[in-house]
Amino acid sequence: MSCPTPTHGALDDWIASEATAFSLDLPETFNAAVDRVIASLGGAVELLGLGEALHGGEDIPILRNRLFQRLVEEHGYSAIAIESSFPRSRVVNEYIAGRGPASYEAVRDIGFSHGFGRLDANRELVEWMKAFNADATHHVKLQFYGFDSPTEMTGSDSPRQVLYFVLDYLASIDGASAKGRRQRMEEHLGQDADWENPAAMMDPTKSVGCSPAATRLRIETEELILELCLRRPELVAKSDERRYREAVQYARAARQLLNYHAALARASGERVSGLLGIRDLMIADNLAQMVTRERGRGKVLAFAHNSHLKRGKAQWQFGADLFTWWPAGSHLNEMFSSRYAVIGTGVGVSVANGIGQPEAGTLEARLTAGPGPVRLIPTHKGQGLPTAAIGALPARSASLKNPTYFPLTSQSFTDFDWLAVLDSTAYNRGGPSLP
DSSP states (O other): OOOOOOOOOOOOHHHHHHOOOEOOOOOHHHHHHHHHHHHHHOOOOOOEEESSSSTTBHHHHHHHHHHHHHHHHSSSSEEEEEEEEETTTHHHHHHHHSSOOTTTTHHHHOOOOOTGGOOHHHHHHHHHHHHHOOOTOOOOOOEEEEEEEEEEEEEOTTTTTHHHHHHHHHHHTOHHHHHHHHHHHHHHOHHHHTTOOOOGTOGGGGGTTTTTHHHHHHHHHHHEEEEEEEETHHHHHSSSSHHHHHHHHHHHHHHHHHHHHHHTTOOTTTTTHHHHHHHHHHHHHHHHHHHHHHHOEEEEEEEHHHHOOOOOOOOEEEEEEEEOOOOOOHHHHHHHHHGEEEEEEEEEEBBBBOOOOOOHHHHHHHHHHHSSSEEEEEEEGGTOOOOOHHOOOOOOOOOOSSSOOOOTTTHHHHHOOOOEEEOOBBBTTOOOOOO
């Protein structure tokens, strides 16, 4: 039975009444805060998102690590998925299972995208998972996933890797069929450097995504997906359900990656928004597959930028251009309904990231005025809170140094189920230098 939503006449009343302050250095306060969040969300949640207000905040990945540990130890979570290329993450998962390379250094660069493997907080997460899995008393072994599309802000991967994964799977069962498909696909793949040309991000004429060869490769990929679907009973019987589902996931990712390259090649005023939307659609589909794979074993924690996991429409102001698209969280909300919940994060101050004191009256200023250094607070999706006061909330200034920082807004009340707001954060240990 759900509890009635409290009614508050002022935002400050809501904060004073419902914020739970804690410290990452005091496990008792942190664990109690996490347990309160999980109890409020109910037992239906299969996928919990934790957003980060910016890439580069040292304390948010530490919060993620502590949260995941508590979720594993007390709340039935078996996997974490982070904003990193999903094909690469297999290397990290093998490492934490004790089957991969002997050291983290061996997976640091090849197992992550965006340079995230060099962040000390990610090393700490992975090493904790490896130690957990090595303990024979832990019968449910943890899984590490990346869910991001195989793309970067400065370019996009060739579809070769994801297609070869599917072809290798098919070859293990039906060598003749896989050989014929591989030969046809290789005729159209060409050179990886052509697909991965960074100039294509800004100039559609530099992209090969709409070339005759790329178009034929898209058709071959559709036929590959169709074959996997038509032969499902046979392929599952000759491998297993888990391997089959993974192959289908890779095949569908290849389709979406080819669609991404085709969008790269089109000159349009909606080009960038379309690319951002395709990326988030891939993220949502990947996370949905990961939840399916973990069902029966445990639940999944997803970690990414707030803009990927939020429910409402995403916006990105780049110079004079404003790009809008439906993020992964909006798709996941439709797919999972009450089985998806998401915590957004906010930051008061971060000198290292160029984030000054929040202006008076902003949501960050109001939240950090109370006890801290971190507090969790339920949004109730805006219900029971003063609508006029929320609509009139001013947005604080953005970062002077870190373009990935997006302040909280009035939309945050409906974008997230809870907010975790930190008084301050340092810059990531191991991250690239900011200008």
